[in-house]
Amino acid sequence: MASVPSPMDSSYTPELLSPAGNWDCARAAVAAGADAIFFGMPRFNARLRADNFTEADLPELMSFLHKHGVKGFVAMNTLIFTGELEDAERQLRMIAEAGVDALIIQDLGLAKMAREIAPGVELHGSTQMTITSPEGLSFLESIFPMERAVLARELAVKEIERFGSVPSTPLEVFVHGALCVAYSGQCLTSESLGQRSANRGECAQACRMPYELVVDGVTRRDMGEVRYLLSPQDLAAVEMIPDLVKAGVKSFKIEGRLKTPEYVAAVTRVYRKALDAAIEERRAEITTQDRYELEMMFSRGMSTGWLAGTNHPYLTHGRYGKKRGPLLGKIKACGGTWIELEERTEVPLKAGDGVVFDAGENRDLEQGARIWKVEGERIVFHRTYSGINFSRIKPGNTLYKTSDEKLESEIRRFWQNAKLNEVKAGVRFAASGKPGEVLRITAECGGRKAAAESAMPLQAAAKHALSEATLAEQMGRLGDTGYELEGVEFSVEGECHIGLSELNRMRRVLVEELGAAGGTTSHATTRVSYRDLMPERVREERTAELSVLCRTLEQVQAAVDREVTMIYCDFEDPRRYKDAVAMREGKSKILLATPRIVKPGETGYLKMIERMEPDGLLLRNLASLEYYKHRSDLKRVGDFSLNVANPITARLLKEHATLDTLTISYDLNIGQALDLLGGAPPEWFELTLHQHMPMFHMEHCVFCTFLSKGTTYKDCGRPCETHVVHLRDRVGQMHRLMADVGCRNTLFNGRAQTGARFFGDLRATGLSKFRVELLDEDDLGALRAIGAYQDFLSGRTDAETLLANVTAFEKLGVTEGTLV
Template sequence: MKVLIELLAPVGSQDALVAAVESGANAIYLAGRMFGARAYADNFDEAGLRDAIRFAHMRNVLINVTVNTMVDDQEFKELAQYLRFLYEAGADAILVQDLGVVKLAREIIPNMPLHASTQMTVHNLEGVRVLQDLGFTRVVLAREVSMEDIRYICANSEIEIEVFIHGALCVCYSGQCLMSSIIGGRSGNRGRCAQPCRLPYTLVDSEGNDVLENADAGNYLLSPRDMNTLDLLPELIEAGVTSLKIEGRMKRPEYVATVVDTYRRGIDSYLLSKADFTIAENDQKNLAQIFNRDFTSAYLKGKPGRFMMSDRRPNNRGVLLGRVLSYKAATQEVIIKLNEELHINDIVDFWVKVGGRVNATIRSMLVNGVSVLQAAPNDEVTIVIPSAVRDHDRVFKVFDAQMMERARAFFNTGAPVRRIMADIKVSSEIGKPFVVEIKDQDGYIGVGKTDFIAEQARKRPLTEEGIRKQIERLGTTVFSLENLTCEITGDVMVPISEINEARRRAVEMIERARLEKFTRLPLEIVEAAPLKKQVKMSRQSRMTKPELLVSVDTLAKAKNALEHGADWILFGGESYNHEVISVKQYRQAYDMVRSYHKKISFNTPRILKQWQVKSFNKLLQAFQEFIPDEICVHNLSQIRMVKAKVDTKIHADFSMNVYNNLSIEFLKELGVSGVTLSPECNFAQVESIVRRSVLPTECIVHGNLELMVSEYCAMGSFLGDLDKGTCTQPCTKAQYWFKDRKNEKFPLVTDQFCRMHVLNGKELSMYPHVHKFGQIGVNRIRIEAKYFDVKRIAVVTNLYKEFLALGEDHPLIADDKIKTIENDQITRGHYFRGVL
C-alpha cells in the first residue's frame, strides 16, 4: 500500500501488535524467534507471525521482519528455511545487516524487498546509492545523519529512506559497537546487547581523578536521552523521508499505543493543513509520561553535546510532579506541592538529595485533610511513603494510571478500534436465496448467499429494522456498517440463523479479497547455490605463515614498526591524536615503506559523513600519484569511491562485520580483495571461515580494540562547552578514561573529525597462540598500534615477528614464561569464548 508518509511502529509482543495497528501505524516491524536484533523481546513464533501478518494486512498495514543480526556459517541452513517461510507467510520486507544474509536472500527469495537496517551504518549518499544498485528497496539511515544530509540524500536517490523519529538512542554508531560483546560476551550484532551504555562511568584523568567531580554532571556519561521529533515532523516529511520509525520493540504495549497515536495525529495534522500544523501541550506531556530519559532531537540539528545525554538517570524519569514541602518521619507522611494532576494508583519517584530515590504507589491521599481520588495542580497533597525524603526534593510521576488505561483501550477491548467503514446491501425475495453484499471504503466486495430459499412469511415478515439488527452484528470483524440498503420483495421469511450465515460468508469473502493482494505464489524449493558451494569447498588445511601488519597513525610509529619486522603498514584513516593526516604524510609513509621493501595499505575513516566526502575524494585522487598495495575500507560507500578513483586492491576491515563465508563471497563480488574477520569470531569460527574463504583473511591479534565510535564526545560535552557552539578541545590537552563500577578503565581518544573512540582498557594479546593462525591458514595478522607509543610498537612488533618465526618453539612458550611479557591487563578477546 502506497502512503504519502509511513508511520512505522515497533512490535515485540501480540498486545504491542494490536496497539500499534489500532493506534494508527501504517507499518510495523517485528522479529521472529531467530535472527532479530532484539533477542530479548517476546517476539513471534511461526504461527504467531502468520497471525500477525494476517491481522495487519487485513487493515492495510505492512509487516517488516527484522533479520538483522550477524549469522554464523552453521546457521545458514536454518536461516534459508526461515527466509522461505517469511516470504510465503507474506512478510512485506526483511531488514538485514549481514551481507551474507543479503546474498542468501537474493538467491532464494529474490522478490522479497530488502531494507538495509541501521545496523549497516549507512550515513552518506554514496552508501545509499550502493544499496540502491544492489536491489534494496529501502535504507534505514544511521541516527547520526543530520536533517540537512537527510534532505540531500532523499533528493539525490531513488530508494526509500527511513529515519528514526522517537525512542532510545545508541551512543555508538549502530553496527559498530563491541562494548557489550567484549565486556560481557553479549553481542549487539547478534541481538543481545546488555546496554553497558546505561551503566555509570566516571571521567578520569591520568592520575585517576574524577574531572567532573565539581561539575554539574551525573555519572551516566554514555547514556543518551530519548529521541523526540514531534515538532520536527514537517521538516522530516518535506525532506522526502518515506518512513518515520519509532524505536521500542522492548517497550510495553501502552508505550507503543501512546507514541504511535501521538505521532499519528501529528502527521495527520500536517497532511491536513501545513499552515495549521500544531502540537498540543498534552501530546508532548504524554510522550514524556509514558517513558523518557529527557528528550533530544539528537544530531538532526547539530551536536547538542551534554544536552543529548541523560547523565543523571539512565531509565524513565517521568514528568516533574512537584516538590516536597515537608516530611514527618514519625508518620512517614510527606506533603507535596503539585505541578501536575495526581490520581490514585499513580506511581511517583522522589529524587532524594542524599540516599538515592524513593518510589511510592499512590493508594490514598489527602488534600486539606480530606481524602481524595485525585488532586489538581497547585494542590498540597499528603501521602505516605516508605522511606525518608527531604524538603525541596523533586518528585516525578513515573506512572500515570489514567493515561495507561487510555492506552490499553487500544489493545485490550477484544474489538477493533479503527474499523473499516462498509456499505451493505441486502436483498431477499420469495423463492430465492437471501443475499448480503458488502462493499468497504477501499472498494473491496464480499457477497454471501444462504442455502435456504426464502419463503412466504406466515406471521412476521422481514423488516429493515430486523435485518439491521442482525447485519450490524459485525462483532470482532474489522468492519463497521455505514449505510444499509434493504431490497425486500413481498412478505419474506428467512430464519435469523440464515441471515447471520449470509453475513458471515460475505465477510469471509471480503476478507479474502482484502488479503489477496498480499498473497504470494509458493516458492520452488531448491537448495540455495551459496549453500551448495559452501558444502563443496575444500576442508583441507591451508597452513601458511601469516604476514604481520601493524596499524599506525603517525610516521614515527610506522618507522618503528618497519624497523622491528612489520611486513605491512596500515597507515592513516582516523588518527588517535586529533590531528589531520595530510596527503604529504601519506606520501611520506608510502616512500618510507617502499624504502624498506615492504607493503603498505592506506586506511580510511571508519565513518564518512557527507561533509567529509569531498575531501575524501580529493585524498583518493592524490593516491593515484603513489598507489598503495591496497586501501582498507570500512563501509560499502568507500568500496565504490575507491574503485572509482584508485586502481588497487581493496581490503574490507573488521567494521564491516565479516562473520561468515557468504559475506566474504558477497564482498568479492563487489571487488574486495581481502577481509579482516570480525573480532567477535572465536577460533573455531575463524578456522571454519578461513578453510572455505574465497579471499585472503586477516585477524587482529594485538592492541586495544575499539569498542565504540561516536559523534558524541564526553570531553567536549562536559569539559569543552561543545553545546555553546565551539569546543575548546580539552582532548588535545590531556588524556582521559571512562572508569566503570569495577574500576576498569577505558581509554578515550578523539580523531581529527572530533569523534570519540572508546577503547578496551585490556590489551588484546595472542602471543602464545600466534602459531595457530598459521596452522589454520590465516593470511595476515594485525597489531592495532595507534594507541601505542613508538617504544611499545617496537617491543610488540619484534615479539610477534619472533613468535611467527619460531612458533611453538619460542622459548617463552616452550618454557611457559609467557607471563614475563604479559600482565593482568590483557585479554584473549573472543578467540576462546565467542559471543552469544
C-alpha cells in the same frame, strides 16, 4: 521482485511504523493508527529479550494485520554466522510463505539470500547496516536493490535531505524512542566485555552504566551527579515530522519492541496525529497532554537527538541512565512524611502516582514511592507502606514522576476496546452467457480467483431481463464478508432471465471460494539455495604475514624499523598521513585508514587520503567502498567494521568492492571464525590477533560534553588534542577514549585481547594474514609488541611465551576476549 517506489513519488504516502514485541503490542499499534508494525522472531533479531512471535503465530498475525490494512515487517537484523545460513534460509522461506510484507536485515549475505530466495518480500536495509551517506546507499544498491533504507540515527535533517541523490530508495528514519550512543552495527561493547553481542540481539546496555572520567591520569572529582557519561536522552522528534516529510522521508519509525502495549498505543497515536497533519500540510496540534503522555510512557529525558544538528551536552547530560518521566520540581521543604516543591511544574499529580527522588546519588540507591495523598501544596507519603527512609529526603532534592496508573489504565482501555476498522477487499465480478446456456460468473480479488455457474440454463426473457445494473446490485450485497464491490463486467448476450435467488446463491459460492477477506497471500520462493551463493573455496599455502596498525608516527617508525611489510595508519588527524607515507622504506607498505563513519558532505576526507599517495587503503564504511571501488592500483583491505561474518557477505564485498583482503568480524569467536575460513578461500581474510577492542564508536563527544563549555567542535576548544582521557567502569577497569577526524569518539577496552592460543587452528585452515593493532604504546612499547608477535609467527617462541610477554607490557591486563 517487489517494485521500488521513488521517494519523491507523491503517491507514496508516508508511513507510520510501530514496534510490536508481542500480540498485545501489535493490537495496540493497529488501534492507534500504525500503517505497519515491525517485530522479531526467536532467532536472528536484535531484540531477543522481547517476547517475539513464533513461527506458528505468523499466519494469524499477518491475517490480522492485513485485515485491518496494516503491513507486517520481520526484523532479521543480526549478523548471520556461517553455521546458521541453512536455518536462516529456512526462516526466509517460512516468512515468505506466511505473507510477511518486508524483511529488515543487517547482514549483507542474508540480504542477498533474501533477494534471491524470496524476491516477493520487500527488503529493508536495517539501521544496523550503518547507512550514513548517499554514497554508502549507492554501494548497497549496486549489490541488491532495496525497497527501504533505514538511516543511521546520527543524521540531521539537513543531512537526510542530501540523500535525494539516490532517488530509487525510500528512506526510513527513527523518530521516537531510546537512542543507542554508539552507531548501530558498530557497537562491540557487550561482545567485548561479556560475549553478548549487540549485533546478535544481546546488548547488555553498558552505555547506561556510570563511569568515572580520568583526565591525564587524575580522576575528576568535581562532576557531582554527572556519572552517566555515555547515556543519551531518548528521542522525541514529534515536532520535526514536517521537516522530515519535506526532506523526503517515507517511513517514520518508533523504537520500542521491549516496551509495553500502553507505550506503543500512546506514542503511535501522537505520531499519527503529527504525521497526518504534515501530509496534509497543516499545523499539528500537539497538546501539552500529548507531550505528557510521551514522557510518561517512558523517558530518560526527551530530545530531538541528532535530527536538529549537533549539541553534545543537550543529548547526553550524564545525570542518569534510567527512566525518569516528567520533572515535578525541587523540594523546598520537608518534614516527617511530607514534602513541598518550589516552582512546581504543571505536570498533574494525584494519589497513586509514582515518583522518584533524585539526590544526585548512585542511581541504584535512589528512592521511589507512590504518593499517598496530596494536601494543598504538600505531597504526602505513607509512613509505613511507602518504604521511604525519610531521613534521606532533603531540600534541594529533585522529584520526577515515574508512573500514572490512571493514564495507563485509560490507554489500556483505549487499545483494548478500540473498534478496529476493517479494510474491505475490492472484488470484481464478470458475467457471461446467453439463452440456453448456464450463466458463468467469475470473481477476482488481489490475485485470487473464483468461478461459479448457474444451476440451470438462462431463459429468454419476456420481461425483467438480466442487466448490468441488476448484476451489480446483487453481487454488491456483500454485507460483513469483508469484501466490497469494485466493479462488474457484463458480457451476457441477448435478453436473458435468471432468478435473483440464484444470483444470490452464486455470489455466496464465489465469496466462499475466494476465502476469508483480508487473507494473506503467500510470496513465492525460488529454488535458489544459500549454497548457490557461496564462493568456491580454493586454498593456497602461504607463509604467515604480520601487519601492524599504528596510531602515531612513533609507532609507524617502530613498525618500519621492525621491517613490517604491511603498516596501517589510523590517525586522529589524517593530515599527518603524509608524514607517515614518507616514512616507508624497504619492503614496508603504508595503507591509510578511512574514518569509521562518512556522513553526507564528508567525502572530502576520502579525497584527502587519496592525495597522500599511499600504497593502499583500509576501508571502514560503505561510502569508502563506493568511492574507491575503481582504484585498482591501490591495495584495498576491508576492515572489521564491514561485519564480515559469513562467506556470502565475503563474496559480495570481494566482488562488488573489488577488495584484496577482508578483516574477519570481531563478533566471531574462534569456532565461528574457523567456520568462515572453511567456507571461503582463506587467502581472502586477515584476522586481528592482538588489539584493544574498539567498543563504543559514537557521534557523541565526551571531550566536548564534559571537558568544555561548548556544544560542538566549533566552540569546544578541542580538549581531545591536549588531554589523555580514560573512562573507569564500575569494576574499576580503565578504558582509553580517543577522537577521530570527525570528532567521533571511540572507547577502547583497557585490556588487550590476544588470539595467540588459537593461532595453530587458524593456520591449519590456510589463513596467513594476521594483524596487531597498537593503541597508545610509545616507541619502545611498539617495538616490544611487534617483536613479540614476529617471533611468535616465525616459530621462534610459543603461545605461552608470547602470552607471558604480552602480559608483561600490557599495563591493564590481557584477555582472549571475544575469540573464546
